[in-house]
Amino acid sequence: MTEPVPIGVNRVVDVAIVGAGLCGLALARALTARGLAVQVVEARERLGGRVFSRQCEATGLALDLGPSWFWPETEPRVTALLSELGLASQAQHDPGDALWLTDPNREPERRIEPGGVHAGARCVTGGAARLIDALAARLPPGCIRTGVAVQALRDRGECIELVTHAGPPVRARQLVLALPPRLVHEKIQFDPPLPAAVWQALATTPTWMSAQAKALTTFSQAFWRADGHSGNAFVRHGQAVLGEVFDASAQAGEGGALGGFVALNAAQRETFKRGLPLLISSQLAQLYGPLAQDGQAALQDWATEPWTCSDTDRTSAPGLPQDKPLLRQPLWAGRVFLGGSETAAHGAGHMEGALEAADRLAHALCRPNAGVHSAPVAQDDKHLTRISAIGMFSANVLALRGMAPERYRLQLTRLLSSQQSDLLTQRALLAVADQVYSESLARLDHLLPALDAADSPVVNGRHALTAVLLAAFEGWNKDLLEAALKHNATSCALSNFPLEHPPDGETLRAITLDLAAAWREFALELNARLAVTSGGAAMDCAA
Incomplete structure (x- = not known):
């Protein structure tokens, strides 16, 4: 296997991947397994992109502040990868009633949701970031560089140059931009420019959940279950702080947690930033009683993450994933490819979409006209x-x-x-x-x-x-x-x-x-x- 080339050395790697999220790391693993020299560059100092887990110091619970769920019946790639990496999963807790609060001055209504709210969803045991850690651990030393922001791409004929904010350019025969399309549009300059239709498609593709905020509150136990509550709640009134609430607990007996998606938009969250933890605690207490005020809170506002949320996403209404085949077409004579979950044909915006995109890119990069060659598929x-x-x-x-x-x-x-x-x-x-x-x-x-x-x-x-x-x-x-x-x-x-x-x-x-x-x-x-x-x-x- 060819050793990865550190940034700054005047050599050309087979494939450079911009973005060390789930798509970028899964793709890097596939390509390095085929003997290719791969360099992953990541603007953040951490890996994972939107996959982000944090451990609660009080309870030890792993808190997924990014994506949590996958559905085995409709998202088989996540299921298969967990099995391959030896990682466990657990069912999202749904048994019990769901609360509906439509009037801030009244008690919430208890409803039974047939089949459960989350329709068979599962979570990665120990947090979704375990997927990221497991993939990164299987890459060659030096394959990943963090804290490196790509500012421009230049077609130099024999290679593509990745101009970064510091140090000499990274040089590669092939390039994958495993980033949300709008970030590609806003953060990276292209020489020569991309086709106008592609440039427009990048600008108009919303980044899934990028301007949202997620809050998790941990407790010594999942006390709401004893009262027959599932932990699911929907708050549908003008003063809502958390629009949706769910049970984010680990396995039974390991403490409890309630998660929720903040109903306030990015501008409102900035206005109420100092008081937001108290507002969240008060709403949980309205739903589940005084015990819900005694938790440890964690909040992740993705709108403040410049390497997730574009300026357009921050100021636009939330958008659903859009299937745009144009974003799956090779660029620059088949040497530049767009990746990331938003480019997927199946599972766009989800972890499944990131893996689907990685699989598509692995095949595209290893075709004869791509300049690199794949090993035979195992039989x-x-x-x-x-x-x-x-x-x-x-x-x-x-x-x-x-x-x-x-x-x-x-x-x-x-x-x-x-x-x-x-x-x-x-x-x-x-x-x-x-x-x-x-x-x-x-x-x-x-x-x-x-x-x-x-x-x-x-x-x-x-x-x-x-x-x-x-x-x-x-x-x-x-x-x-x-x-x-x-x-x-x-x-x-x-x-x-x-x-x-x-x-x-x-x-x-x-x-x-x-x-x-x-x-x-x-x-x-x-x-x-x-x-x-x-x-x-x-x-x-x-x-």
Whole structure:
């Protein structure tokens, strides 16, 4: 394995990765395992990006001040990575009633939420930052440099120069910007400039949760559970300090914690900064009684983090993750790539999206036209023939198609439980489609050696096996949409959403176009992965 090159040495690394969050570290691990020289540069003095855990000094509890949850049924990459790294997870505590406070002068209402508020979510035992620590520990010494802010990128022909705030430029053959798109737009200059459409897409892609604040309060025990409370609460009045509250405790008997998302915007939080801990304590007491005033508080205001929250995010209304295929296209003749969770096709904004983006980038960087070469994909079933491998891929697709209606229901439940109401059908359908495509590509990777794709021709960029493998998806979009509409017609949860029950013609047309675009991108990626093994160039358009 090539040793990583320290910054300042006049050498060129294979790949430079800007950003040591979950995406950047997972990608670095994949690339260094293939023998590539990788340099990760991080503007902060710590690793993890938005994944940030802090230990409570009073109770010893690990507090996730960034992302906490993942959903095994719809986010398999996080589940698989935890297993691979030997890390445990635990179910998010949901049993008990949820409190609803709609009037600051009245007692909260107790409600039972069928299926739980968090729809099967799990948390990393010991805090999500354990994922970051485990990934970083598996990288070569010197692979990561912290406290290094990249200010500009220059295309020097034989390499790309990363101009930093101090010291000589970092030089690399390939570059990944594993950052929120808006930070790329606001923090980094490009020479030559990026295409106008890409530049606009960077500027208009919201950074998930970047202008939000999260508060956690720890206690010696989870006393609310004894009173039949789940720890979930929704505060829906104009004086709300915490808009949503949840149980953030560790395993039973290890102390208790209540977490919450601050309802005040960034400007309001600055105004009430000194009094915010007291306001949070008072609201918890209103929900759960006097014992809730005796905790130890921790607050993370992400709007004050310049390497998470852009100026645009700070002053704009919160935005949902947006699927923009333009941000997944290679730049500068295939030598610059955009990463980070917001660029993912599946799980955008979540930890799952960061891992999905890392997997996509690992494949893109190791294609023949990328200038570096990958090791063969490990083959678990060496006895497989091409015919049996095609059969296994097709069977996997049929199984995924069979699970799609239930996954659609789960996606709807998650959207509704998070109090979201816009474009429910459209967003849930795209989430299901993107998950199926993501898992199908992962299955393809395992079967590539048995498929012996190098022994098949690539004509006009199209690999001979592409049509054979895609045949298992015939009628997929139509069947998926029909299953979703059938569920909507009988869903009590959607009865209060007339635009979803059923969607109107304009919405159906938008859904159809979105599903077609997702299919086209998947078909291109599948063909590209097959074409790599033949040394051919991928096709420019899907069938």
